[in-house]
Every structure is written in C-alpha cells, then in structure tokens.
Amino acid sequence: MDLPTTLAEKIAALSDGPGCYIYKDAAGIEIYVGKAKNLRRRVASYFQARDGHPAKTLRLVQETVDLQVIATDSEVEALLLENVLIKELQPRFNIKLKDDKTYPLLAITREAFPRVFCTRDRDQPEVDFFGPFGSAKELYRAYHFLMRVFRFRVCDLDLREDDPGRRSFKPCLNFHIKRCSAPCTTRVSQADYGEDIRALRAFIGGRNKGTVVSSLRERMKRAAGELRFEDAARCRDQIQAIDRLKERGRLRDYDEPAAPTIDIHAGMERLQAHLGLAAPPRVIEGFDIAHLQGTHVVASLVQFVSGVPNKDAYRRFKIRGEAGDGDPGNDDFAAMR
Structure with missing residues (x-):
C-alpha cells in the first residue's frame, strides 16, 4: 500500500531530533501518540518492512493518513509531553496505557x-x-x-x-x-x-x-x-x-x-523488605567501636530518623568494661555489651 502523498512528504521532512508524533485517521481524529529521540528514524520505522509488525501496529499503519509532530529540546521533555497528549487526546491505540493500573x-x-x-x-x-x-x-x-x-x-x-x-x-x-x-x-x-x-x-x-x-x-x-x-x-x-x-x-x-x-x-x-519488618524502620542507630592497640576503647553512636540523620542524638562513649574496672580490650562484642 502506497503512503498518502501528504504523509510521505511530512515523514521525509522530519528532523533527527527528539519530540512527539501524533497519527491521525481519514477523519482527522488522533489515533496514536508516541515519543522519539529521533523523530525521522522512529516514524519512518512504522512504514518500512511492514511484514515484521504485529497485528496492532499494522492496523495503526493502515489507518494513519496524516501526521502531526511536536519537536522538543530533549528526550526528557518528550516523555513528559507524551503523557500530557495521551491524557488530552485519549487516542484509541494508546488504550493499554490509559487503562492499565500497573503503570508507574x-x-x-x-x-x-x-x-x-x-x-x-x-x-x-x-x-x-x-x-x-x-x-x-x-x-x-x-x-x-x-x-x-x-x-x-x-x-x-x-x-x-x-x-x-x-x-x-x-x-x-x-x-x-x-x-x-x-x-x-x-x-x-x-x-x-x-x-x-x-x-x-x-x-x-x-x-x-x-x-x-x-x-x-x-x-x-x-x-x-x-x-x-x-x-x-x-x-x-x-x-x-x-x-x-x-x-x-x-x-x-x-x-x-x-x-x-x-x-x-x-x-x-x-530495607523493610530485606529485614522482613511489618513497616519501614522509623529509627536506625549505628555504633562504631575504636581503640588504640586494644586500649582506650571508645564508641560513637549515629542515629537516623525516617532515613534522615538526627545529629542531636549523636553520642560518644568511653568503654570501661563489663565491671567498670577497665577497657574490654580488642573485643568489639564485649565493648557493645
């Protein structure tokens, strides 16, 4: 099937930059919205080697007689604009994206x-x-x-x-x-x-x-x-x-x-999933033990609340051993106790 002259001319004139494209049927109704980082390459791919297209894409290509393009400065803007256009135009070939509640x-x-x-x-x-x-x-x-x-x-x-x-x-x-x-x-x-x-x-x-x-x-x-x-x-x-x-x-x-x-x-x-918790952790505390060749043992405490450092709760400790009669030596577990 040969392309309509107007459509073929528009495809040939497309830029190599990013943007959004809108396909229209014979009644001028918007039937599909897409985005591309290279408009010319992306749009042309629909109308080349049609035998390799799935049935839905073939129907789209067969019904498309006109094209509208909105160029953007970046792929980021094209992504955001595509979303807005789909919401505004409600094109029927974008039906899955409109109805499926699993999309982000x-x-x-x-x-x-x-x-x-x-x-x-x-x-x-x-x-x-x-x-x-x-x-x-x-x-x-x-x-x-x-x-x-x-x-x-x-x-x-x-x-x-x-x-x-x-x-x-x-x-x-x-x-x-x-x-x-x-x-x-x-x-x-x-x-x-x-x-x-x-x-x-x-x-x-x-x-x-x-x-x-x-x-x-x-x-x-x-x-x-x-x-x-x-x-x-x-x-x-x-x-x-x-x-x-x-x-x-x-x-x-x-x-x-x-x-x-x-x-x-x-x-x-x-972290909640990894630790098997019923809810995300609210308060996280971490201790670090340090010593000088097994003597003068000290510790520091840091605290995070909802993932954010709470420096008002930071503490330093001198470790005196279980009986309080000296350093516990080079033993982090004993120091924690």
Missing part, C-alpha cells in the same frame, strides 16, 4: 512542604498523580533530572513552617549534593518551596518550559534585589539545568548510581 506514576503530595516520588499505588490520599508512564526506567530517569532542577524533598518528615526544630535540624545528603533545598531547615521558606513545586507542576505539563524559565528569572532578580543571594543562586542553578537540556537531554544521561540511595522513601521500603 509521578506523585506530588498536598502537604505544606510537598514530597515528590514515583509510585504504582493510585489510592494514596492527598496526593496528585501525573501519568501513567509506559516505562518505569524512563520515568525514574526523568525523576532524577527533575530532582536536580526543582530540588524537592523525598523524606517522610512531618514539616511545618512554624516548627522551631527546623532552626537546628541538619539536612541530609540530598541537600549537600543539590538534590533538595532542605525544607527540613530554615534554608528555604514554605513560600519559596511552594514556588519550586508550582514550577515543577508547570514543567511536567510538557509545554511550559519557557514560562518556567521566565518565572525563575523573575524570582532570581527579586531575590538578588532583596539581598537573598542563596535563593538567587538556587534559581540561577535551576535555569542553567533547564538550559542544559539542549546539550544533555537524553534520558540515559540521568541514570543514578545504585549507591548512595537518594530516594530515602524507596530505600526505607527496600
């Missing part, structure tokens, strides 16, 4: 300082869901990019603006590697953190990158004018991360190493 979602809680995480559980209260996404691996890659830009929290701490404990709380590793703005402390206000979450929601919409960048530029200028230079620097870093999508926007660029575990919530769930 991006979740944002409605707390004073919202958490952002990936999940397959749609039944959680007070949570806004974005998705579903066809690939968990691709979603997590996009999630790691979003974490770098918008620096949202992933911990389970109950945070409030008026909590006096925020003045002395120590931020976790995510803050130090610029994955979180540390709302557990007073480094970021509820208003500024809320601005970051609103920008995140807009960016997830797939079409609002320009609006998000403009808003960040305004926030940066306002913060600098008010001499809030740390806030201005954070906005600057966010703008630069979004701008770098043009050069570093492949999804695989945002693979994260297996350790350290940046997603604290997921790490607690894995």
Whole structure:
C-alpha cells in the first residue's frame, strides 16, 4: 500500500531530533501518540518492512493518513509531553496505557512542604498523580533530572513552617549534593518551596518550559534585589539545568548510581523488605567501636530518623568494661555489651 502523498512528504521532512508524533485517521481524529529521540528514524520505522509488525501496529499503519509532530529540546521533555497528549487526546491505540493500573506514576503530595516520588499505588490520599508512564526506567530517569532542577524533598518528615526544630535540624545528603533545598531547615521558606513545586507542576505539563524559565528569572532578580543571594543562586542553578537540556537531554544521561540511595522513601521500603519488618524502620542507630592497640576503647553512636540523620542524638562513649574496672580490650562484642 502506497503512503498518502501528504504523509510521505511530512515523514521525509522530519528532523533527527527528539519530540512527539501524533497519527491521525481519514477523519482527522488522533489515533496514536508516541515519543522519539529521533523523530525521522522512529516514524519512518512504522512504514518500512511492514511484514515484521504485529497485528496492532499494522492496523495503526493502515489507518494513519496524516501526521502531526511536536519537536522538543530533549528526550526528557518528550516523555513528559507524551503523557500530557495521551491524557488530552485519549487516542484509541494508546488504550493499554490509559487503562492499565500497573503503570508507574509521578506523585506530588498536598502537604505544606510537598514530597515528590514515583509510585504504582493510585489510592494514596492527598496526593496528585501525573501519568501513567509506559516505562518505569524512563520515568525514574526523568525523576532524577527533575530532582536536580526543582530540588524537592523525598523524606517522610512531618514539616511545618512554624516548627522551631527546623532552626537546628541538619539536612541530609540530598541537600549537600543539590538534590533538595532542605525544607527540613530554615534554608528555604514554605513560600519559596511552594514556588519550586508550582514550577515543577508547570514543567511536567510538557509545554511550559519557557514560562518556567521566565518565572525563575523573575524570582532570581527579586531575590538578588532583596539581598537573598542563596535563593538567587538556587534559581540561577535551576535555569542553567533547564538550559542544559539542549546539550544533555537524553534520558540515559540521568541514570543514578545504585549507591548512595537518594530516594530515602524507596530505600526505607527496600530495607523493610530485606529485614522482613511489618513497616519501614522509623529509627536506625549505628555504633562504631575504636581503640588504640586494644586500649582506650571508645564508641560513637549515629542515629537516623525516617532515613534522615538526627545529629542531636549523636553520642560518644568511653568503654570501661563489663565491671567498670577497665577497657574490654580488642573485643568489639564485649565493648557493645
């Protein structure tokens, strides 16, 4: 079967960059939405070597008479835009993604300082869901990019603006590697953190990158004018991360190493499963024993609450032996007792 002239011309004119494509039938109805890191190669593959296609793809190709393309600057944006288009257009050849409840979602809680995480559980209260996404691996890659830009929290701490404990709380590793703005402390206000979450929601919409960048530029200028230079620097870093999508926007660029575990919530769930616990551990304490050639034995205690270091509970000990009459020697088990 020969391709309609208009469709063939559009395929030939496609770029080699990333974006989303929309197939339409003879009535002009959108019947399928897809994304690609190389639009020309991906779209052309549907209409070449048709004998190797499954039956569903053959039906799609036979019914497609027109094509619409939306180019993006990166694969990350294409992934987010594809999700939005499927929700808006409800194309019938994307029916599995629309109906299957096992696909992963991006979740944002409605707390004073919202958490952002990936999940397959749609039944959680007070949570806004974005998705579903066809690939968990691709979603997590996009999630790691979003974490770098918008620096949202992933911990389970109950945070409030008026909590006096925020003045002395120590931020976790995510803050130090610029994955979180540390709302557990007073480094970021509820208003500024809320601005970051609103920008995140807009960016997830797939079409609002320009609006998000403009808003960040305004926030940066306002913060600098008010001499809030740390806030201005954070906005600057966010703008630069979004701008770098043009050069570093492949999804695989945002693979994260297996350790350290940046997603604290997921790490607690894995620890719960590994230890066979009824619920994720709330408090974890670790001891380290040290000595000088078997004498002058000391110990240190570190504590984590919901996966976050609680440095107020850190302790140092001098080990005096079971009877209190001297060092226990080079015996860590005796020192622990």
